[in-house]
Amino acid sequence: xxxxxxxxxxxxxxxxxxxxxxxxxxxxxxxxxxxxxxxxxxxxxxxxxxxxxxxxxxxxxxxxxxxxxxxxxxxxxxxxxxxxxxxxxxxxxxxxxxxxxxxxxxxxxxxxxxxxxxxxxxxxxxxxxxxxxxxxxxxxxxxxxxxxxxxxxxxxxxxxxxxxxxxxxxxxxxxxxxxxxxxxxxxxxxxxxxxxxxxxxxxxxxxxxxxxxxxxxxxxxxxxxxxxxxxxxxxxxxxxxxxxxxxxxxxxxxxxxxxxxxxxxxxxxxxxxxxxxxxxxxxxxxxxxxxxxxxx
Numbered sequence: 001x002x003x004x005x006x007x008x009x010x011x012x013x014x015x016x017x018x019x020x021x022x023x024x025x026x027x028x029x030x031x032x033x034x035x036x037x038x039x040x041x042x043x044x045x046x047x048x049x050x051x052x053x054x055x056x057x058x059x060x061x062x063x064x065x066x067x068x069x070x071x072x073x074x075x076x077x078x079x080x081x082x083x084x085x086x087x088x089x090x091x092x093x094x095x096x097x098x099x100x101x102x103x104x105x106x107x108x109x110x111x112x113x114x115x116x117x118x119x120x121x122x123x124x125x126x127x128x129x130x131x132x133x134x135x136x137x138x139x140x141x142x143x144x145x146x147x148x149x150x151x152x153x154x155x156x157x158x159x160x161x162x163x164x165x166x167x168x169x170x171x172x173x174x175x176x177x178x179x180x181x182x183x184x185x186x187x188x189x190x191x192x193x194x195x196x197x198x199x200x201x202x203x204x205x206x207x208x209x210x211x212x213x214x215x216x217x218x219x220x221x222x223x224x225x226x227x228x229x230x231x232x233x234x235x236x237x238x239x240x241x242x243x244x245x246x247x248x249x250x251x252x253x254x255x256x257x258x259x260x261x262x263x264x265x266x267x268x269x270x271x272x273x274x275x276x277x278x279x280x281x282x283x284x285x286x287x288x289x290x291x292x293x294x295x296x
Contacts, residue, residue, distance in 0.1 A: 005039045009047065010068040012036060013061070017054040089278040090119035096138040100225035101160070101266065102126040105244040105294075106142060106287075113286050120279045128195065128224070133271050139280060142287075144264040145198045153275065155268040155284065157291035162202045162240045162262060164255040169235040171253055177238070180259060187219040187237030189228055199225070202262045203240045266291075 008025060015021040018029045018036070025032065040047050047061035057065055097106050102124060110122060131137035133152060141147070147154055166176070170187075177183050183206060190203045207216040219237055222228050225245070232239040233249055240261065246252050268287055274280050 002039070002042075005035050005042075006068055006071075008032060008035045009039055009064065010072055012048070012055065013057060013065045013068070088119060089117050089282045091279055092121045092123060093140065093279050093283060094123045094125060094136075094138040095140045095142065095283070096125040096127060096131045097142040098144060098225070099126045099128060100229070100242065100245055101142060101144065103226060104242075104247065109287070109290050113283065116286070117279070117282055120283070122283075133269065139270060139274055139277075140283065141269040143267050143269055145196075146265075146267060147269045151272045152269050153272060155288065157266040157268050157287060158294065160242045160244065160264045160266055162205070162242050162264070163246070164206060164238055164259075164261065165232055165241040165246065165252045166238045166255055167233055167235045168251050168253055170232075170237065173235070176253070177255060180256065183216060183238070188216055189220040189222070189231050189237045189239035190218050191225065191228060192221050192223040194223060198264060202264065203228075205240060205261050206238065 008021070008027075011024055012018060012021040012032060015024060018032045021027075022029045022032045036047065043060075043064075045060040046058050047064060048055040049058060095106070096102075103126060107124060110124065114120070114122065125131065125138055130143065131141065132149075133139070133141055134149060142157070144160060174186060177186055188206050190207055191199055193200065204215075207218060220231055222231065225242075228239050229241050229245045229249075231237065232241060233251060238255065241252065242264075246254075268284055270280055270284070
């Protein structure tokens, strides 16, 4: 199929008339009409219904329009990437992360990145689920587990260490447990069972640790890590809190220091197709640098 005719067809379908399409293409109305008629003869199907108020796509025309629109969008993305290889990083960048990690670690470092690269517009999407990078739901994911999908590049940022924590007020009221066995007489806070398995494995350290015949009783169960941290800070009980969530909360006391709690590795993940995009490259390098400093 002649690409020039397909390009003209796409413009006509978007404009809804030969006249408006001709204005956009810098062609006469008759020249545009001839190109569409030639394409219809080539394909042996009508692409438009002609009427006094303009043009309407036929069923076959709608099928071709969807394909042409997809090609047009792909070319626009490719053109933007090619321009970025020779210009300063710019444009939108969708970044997804878990709610706790995104709010407590990523968001705190975004202002400095924006100072360095003001032409990049970051959209930070915080969710407990995993957005589909292949379908462009996001450009970059910062995850606390290795990616399961194919064709994704991963760079390890750091290890997130979790600790059993309680507030100073809670310890004043109920005392500080020194061993796992002493947790029996304390209020335990954990995540609900509908959370991802890697999070549940960490939080079950308090309730289902090895050699425990029956799970410990849970006094508060929440479905959000931020809410769990807030409950611990307010004195509701003992819960697992990651390094990044305890920053700025001097009232949190780390407990059971003699026991090694589970940890999660954090990864910077992006599609192979985005490898050469300048705004992604500078964001990756920025976070890797910040991660190295924070981890030490």
